Amino acid sequence: MRSFDCLRISPSVPDKRSWSLSPSGLFTVKYFFLALSQYSELPPVFPTKIVWNAQVPFKVKSFVWLVAHKKVNTNDLLQLRRPYKALSPDICKLCMKHGETVDHLFLHCSLTMGLWHRLFQSAKMDWVSPRSISDMLSSNFNDFGSSKRGIVLWQNACIALMWVVWRERNARIFEDKARNAEYLWDSICFLTSFWAFCSKVFKGIPFNILQLDWLAACN
Template structure:
């Protein structure tokens, strides 16, 4: 965005991340040929279930120009032009392939007045849908990522809490070990955690294995009446199907909120000790977790009609009712 519109220059280029998403996105998009000016003849998926460079690899290898458009090869009139630009004479086997290719494409007819287009291939309406895209990705990608997404984004916590937990789960928060790699000339000690003043500060340590944090997790699991052994990583913590406060809607809702509130409160405490040089005891942190979890839960439809004061006093009884 230009500066005249209030935008600022940034040295961070988004195209790498965009390209990674496009690789996941493109298999679910179908190219529809109009005038053939923008679709690559060999390398785009526009005819059949594979690109033509995959179907006719021997022909593709002897073309002098790899990125010819459909219009470049076929022309905009009938009969078709067949401008392949081979860099040498074809062998007998390659001629057979060429005949197969030409026969396959003999029914293609370009429309000079229509632009090439992309059509979403999943739903029957040909319109893009986040729901269909998410479901399709969940079948072909790492299922753990989608369990994380379901747990985090379906929770009834504020957006800032969900966003923090998402960054933590993906290893994107600036703990000391990561800062040391980004700015090694700074006076940082990756082997020192501000909460326990002992072990090194990493994501798994800060949010799971730090004695202060693990004490808070134990309080949460004890409140739910569960025996808990810390898992290997924070990612495992979020995808393990703990029963928490039961299988009722209230129990599931409050358990999600409490877990993410604990993560948020640990990060707030870590930053408070670093930037304000002020710290709170584990008991105060636990009281704050109880308060914010109860407050946010009381705003949901699952706890409609339950006073905040009642919810704060006895989670298990309210969730069981």
């Protein structure tokens, strides 16, 4: 219990709320997780930079937040929360082989893993799948270079891949639609390039150049 003996209250000064971890004095989720990730006695619990610094729509950032914390409604979680709403809980709708978990769907599924391999190939890098999607997001890859453009483009590409995988999963479950890996990769390329095109660091770079060669656009 904290002691309030040292506090001095002045009746002439109006009360106000202040949160010391934010420069504005107002509570924000961003600065809350930033404080958690920088707390020396705890390991990083959230890939702060790739989420809050990413040049993507806010709803997509929120989605990645859920993925990193394993809070998206994959079938394994639905089976625990609402068993009657879990559709084929032991089957991943993308590969039709393994049970659907966050780590499987966004990292270890054969379809998703193929997309990750293709992303690393576009950066001319070899890649070994990590244990979890959280580890993947927390890794400091500089596969498009360490410049601001390279960092933004890599963050966009990783997030676009997860977003496209999630939308494809939902389309197969709720719309009975299935697209092949080539279509999904084209969608990832488009979103990555579009989000980068809308960011300040790629100002002046034509959209078609971004789509054609990510490495060249980062130089």
